[in-house]
Amino acid sequence: MRILFSIVFILLAGAVGAIFALQAPTSWTPGEVIRTPDDRFANLEGYPFAPNYVEALGYRVHYVDEGPRDGEAILLMHGQPSWSYLYRHMIPELAAAGYRVIAPDLVGFGRSDKPLRQSDHSYQMHIDVMAEVVRKLDLQDATLFAQDWGGLIGLRVVPEEPDRFARIMISNTGLPAAGGLQGWIGYPLFRLAVWREGTPLAPAGDEEEFRFTRWVAYAANVEEFDVGGVLQGASLKTLSPGALAAYQAPFPDERYQAAIRVFPGLVPSQLRQNQRVMDEFYANWEKPFLTAFGDKDPVTRGADAVFRETVPGAQGQPHTTITDGSHFIQEDQPEELVRHLTDFIEASPVLGE
Numbered sequence: 001m002r003i004l005f006s007i008v009f010i011l012l013a014g015a016v017g018a019i020f021a022l023q024a025p026t027s028w029t030p031g032e033v034i035r036t037p038d039d040r041f042a043n044l045e046g047y048p049f050a051p052n053y054v055e056a057l058g059y060r061v062h063y064v065d066e067g068p069r070d071g072e073a074i075l076l077m078h079g080q081p082s083w084s085y086l087y088r089h090m091i092p093e094l095a096a097a098g099y100r101v102i103a104p105d106l107v108g109f110g111r112s113d114k115p116l117r118q119s120d121h122s123y124q125m126h127i128d129v130m131a132e133v134v135r136k137l138d139l140q141d142a143t144l145f146a147q148d149w150g151g152l153i154g155l156r157v158v159p160e161e162p163d164r165f166a167r168i169m170i171s172n173t174g175l176p177a178a179g180g181l182q183g184w185i186g187y188p189l190f191r192l193a194v195w196r197e198g199t200p201l202a203p204a205g206d207e208e209e210f211r212f213t214r215w216v217a218y219a220a221n222v223e224e225f226d227v228g229g230v231l232q233g234a235s236l237k238t239l240s241p242g243a244l245a246a247y248q249a250p251f252p253d254e255r256y257q258a259a260i261r262v263f264p265g266l267v268p269s270q271l272r273q274n275q276r277v278m279d280e281f282y283a284n285w286e287k288p289f290l291t292a293f294g295d296k297d298p299v300t301r302g303a304d305a306v307f308r309e310t311v312p313g314a315q316g317q318p319h320t321t322i323t324d325g326s327h328f329i330q331e332d333q334p335e336e337l338v339r340h341l342t343d344f345i346e347a348s349p350v351l352g353e
Contacts, residue, residue, distance in 0.1 A: 031119075033060075044245075054136045057129050066091050067098065073140070076103040078106065080264065106149070106150075107125070126153050147172050148172060151170050151174060168313075172328075176271060195217075199222070200221075203230060282310055290344050291319045292320050299327050
């Protein structure tokens, strides 16, 4: 009996140790970086914007900054494997309407620094860096618009600097969260499920067959990551050859691709932290909060309901489902997004305006 007890204890201790070992890091240090040559960004189709840079916690971050400097700020945040090019249709319209439009490239994307090692990327690092960018740009009364990973990061940046944001609008994104035992074991089990996928030959099958763990395994293991192909596969509109080339431009070869490889696998890496943010911050956020999800996105379908039910500031807002909008809705329905975003801002002025 004593031997059996010892075996059980060792197994339990090993299981607990594995759960702790497989949790994502919450501390980090800047890693060695590479920068995409500037000539890769010359004469990109539909992207005439001048580059701007800011140093943030050891990384150089690129951002587009268009429109009047005294205009009300809109922060447009992209996801994976896109970059600020995704907003090329929206930026001119918003700037022409009198807004200061800021579209940063996440670290590892676009013209921003690209850490060489996948291990240099963590959810926490990207939160911390983008929060520092917001501080360095001294944004005030800003509106966050976020899609895909732009939401996972942006919705964590707002709690870091809540007084700098007047309102939030999200599309095709979420904040994966879980408490209790699920919060502890969710990420290790997810990593096991991804491992069992092996090396898929395609990122996803038909809409009914979409499986997120397969997409994660594909992104991590496919021999050649076709960025343009992924953007086209998750958009309804046919992208031009010039646009497809522009999406690939920041990633000339494998050395530049650590972020696009590792990001999908980081999605559920802070379940407990995100749950705490939902419970302690967004459950008390009374500033305006709007959802505008695409009707044909198999990745985030239904995630908008969580925010409409949880966030006080979402009550009474004109939430919408945008027709014919797939995952990269900025490609499919940019005019609709601009209309909803500007209507939202105009209908919820900052006090004192």
